[in-house]
Amino acid sequence: MVVVTACSNTTAEGDGSSQAVTFMMTGGPEEQAAYEKLVSNFNAEHAGIEVTVSNIPSGGEFRQKLATMFSASNPPDVFLYNFRRLGVYAEEKAVHPLDSLLESSDKLNREDFYPIVLTAFTYQGALQCLPQNLSSPVIYYNKALFDAAGLAYPQADWTLDDFVATARALTQDTNGDGTPDQYGFGTEIETIRLAPFVWGNGGQLLDNPENPTRLTLDMPETREALEWFVNLQTVEHVSPDRISEEASSSQNRFVAGTMGMYMNSRVVVPTLRTITSFEWDAAPLPVGKNPASVLHSDGFCMSAQAAKDPAHLEAVWTFIEYALSATGQTLLAETGRTVPSMISVAESDAYLNSTPPANNRVWLDATANMQAFPIHPTWNTLEEMLAQELQRAFYGEVTIDEMIDAANQSAEEIINGN
Structure with a gap:
């Protein structure tokens, strides 16, 4: 320091x-x-x-x-x-x-x-x-793994379906022990990683960003995007589970060449520039109903x-x-x-x-x-709470509905100052 x-x-x-x-x-x-x-x-x-x-x-x-x-x-x-x-x-x-x-x-x-x-x-x-x-978040991708799988590099118009299919193709269990040695996709499970997929599906996280009174996770468009995001781990298994992520983070896996795609912002570029074993590049987020990104x-x-x-x-x-x-x-x-x-x-x-x-x-x-997320006295606390609940759902510890109920209750307490 x-x-x-x-x-x-x-x-x-x-x-x-x-x-x-x-x-x-x-x-x-x-x-x-x-x-x-x-x-x-x-x-x-x-x-x-x-x-x-x-x-x-x-x-x-x-x-x-x-x-x-x-x-x-x-x-x-x-x-x-x-x-x-x-x-x-x-x-x-x-x-x-x-x-x-x-x-x-x-x-x-x-x-x-x-x-x-x-x-x-x-x-x-x-x-x-x-x-x-x-x-803003982008999809960093390992060109060597794409080439080995015979996959085209991501383009600006790729869709959520394209993304999931690509992640599936990049996820491999080479030794047959039931646990992937190579994952298709990884990211830090945070509110800011979920948000562009919610917005791209026509959903919202707050009822009023400038003066919020509640979360809107139960909005159909928001819930649909939330379920899609969580399913990347619980259903598709293209992302590490909690134990695997704690053993080696998605960032470390990407740097080591054992993860095909990694979602992060520009902050990680100096670290990625230390990679010498393969070429990598950055692609836009896959597009849902509408293109969306978060600042x-x-x-x-x-x-x-x-x-x-x-x-x-x-x-x-x-x-x-x-x-x-x-x-x-x-x-x-x-x-x-x-x-x-x-x-x-x-x-x-x-x-x-x-x-x-x-x-x-x-x-x-x-x-x-x-x-952009709002500047609001309660937003930082709301964002961190929502990230914790999102992690529980992403790692299959609670259902989507249980996550929404818990987050809504906590949000009410935070917003009301309890």
């Missing part, structure tokens, strides 16, 4: 002063190296501002540490955060809205960014953070405390401007970790030619049918 902090917002530097800006994030070694380079370049170009970066590799520990720091009135000046988890901080006005700073900036414009990411970070009409990336996005957020002093606010905003500029986004895009939120960088060679995967455009194409 790298944790670098500053004791004061202003430190002496000769006859003048230097603004000390703290920046906190979570990520693996590749991400840490990329952001350290970003900060180093910024510091070299901006005399009078010294940014220090703190990386907590575990996402759970990062969120816990951030909550503790806010509770102690000692938050970082800037933190990189997913909009889905922002609800409590936005409701408590713990982050400083960036609308006026963006409007007055001579380096950034709203029109520079994909509209959906700005909308996703907007709460009660105010832009809470500036989006750093634009990602993954992290943003640079400024704590409200950092904005209290005008000089310090200016220093913090200068760093955010730099990080979100074409220079900053190009640097991060070249690492393979991010899909730039700035349209010009996303359409540039720095991103499109950063391979593998060869099909970097798959993430840009997904924006046409992309939806």
